[in-house]
Amino acid sequence: xxxxxxxxxxxxxxxxxxxxxxxxxxxxxxxxxxxxxxxxxxxxxxxxxxxxxxxxxxxxxxxxxxxxxxxxxxxxxxxxxxxxxxxxxxxxxxxxxxxxxxxxxxxxxxxxxxxxxxxxxxxxxxxxxxxxxxxxxxxxxxxxxxxxxxxxxxxxxxxxxxxxxxxxxxxxxxxxxxxxxxxxxxxxxxxxxxxxxxxxxxxxxxxxxxxxxxxxxxxxxxxxxxxxxxxxxxxxxx
Numbered sequence: 001x002x003x004x005x006x007x008x009x010x011x012x013x014x015x016x017x018x019x020x021x022x023x024x025x026x027x028x029x030x031x032x033x034x035x036x037x038x039x040x041x042x043x044x045x046x047x048x049x050x051x052x053x054x055x056x057x058x059x060x061x062x063x064x065x066x067x068x069x070x071x072x073x074x075x076x077x078x079x080x081x082x083x084x085x086x087x088x089x090x091x092x093x094x095x096x097x098x099x100x101x102x103x104x105x106x107x108x109x110x111x112x113x114x115x116x117x118x119x120x121x122x123x124x125x126x127x128x129x130x131x132x133x134x135x136x137x138x139x140x141x142x143x144x145x146x147x148x149x150x151x152x153x154x155x156x157x158x159x160x161x162x163x164x165x166x167x168x169x170x171x172x173x174x175x176x177x178x179x180x181x182x183x184x185x186x187x188x189x190x191x192x193x194x195x196x197x198x199x200x201x202x203x204x205x206x207x208x209x210x211x212x213x214x215x216x217x218x219x220x221x222x223x224x225x226x227x228x229x230x231x232x233x234x235x236x237x238x
Contacts, residue, residue, distance in 0.1 A: 092110075180210055
């Protein structure tokens with residue numbers, strides 16, 4: 001776990017999400033984006049990837065989790081990142097607290113590049129490794145699945161799931177699994193095309209050339225109240 005929000009990226013030598021060691025820019029990992037639907041302001045509960053300066057920011061590392069506490073105007077966020085000690089899974093639970101006297105609607109978006117291969121193989125031939133990933137969406141579970149097709153008869157498929165859950169009311173869930181559609185041409189994760197105006201996800205699925213897992217929904221937070229949302233990522237062989 002790094003202060004950028006990087007978490008469950010590897011299981012042994014097996015990488016679930018794509019990550020590289022980069023202490024200068026730290027552009028890799030799994031991220032969450034927040035957008036105020038009224039003002040259009042976009043930021044993250046962690047400093048990366050948007051690098052928007054907060055009014056207050058604190059990171060606390062514990063033996064079992066990492067907490068990212070941030071205040072931006074009248075909205076307070078607390079992101080808790082936990083890796084399961086029993087299952088090959090990670091959960092990112094986000095608490096949003098509205099300190100204003102009116103309802104705030106926040107659009108929450110997740111993002112991770114899917115690898116499902118050893119870190120060494122991904123570093124050696126990243127473009128080639130991306131060709132064997134297929135994605136699908138399970139609407140009733142608000143979940144994205146990614147499957148790595150075996151290249152040899154003796155190999156088994158590898159699976160990853162990325163799922164959204166919340167205790168409150170949320171709008172329709174959008175999804176995207178094409179990195180090019182999410183980031184856009186000549187853009188970066190700091191300011192991706194997915195947040196231009198009220199742009200909706202294209203909902204690309206299948207054998208995409210550059211696979212990601214991204215889920216999006218909107219949550220209305222009444223005045224002086226809080227809302228919770230979680231994004232869980234896991235690996236399985238079936």
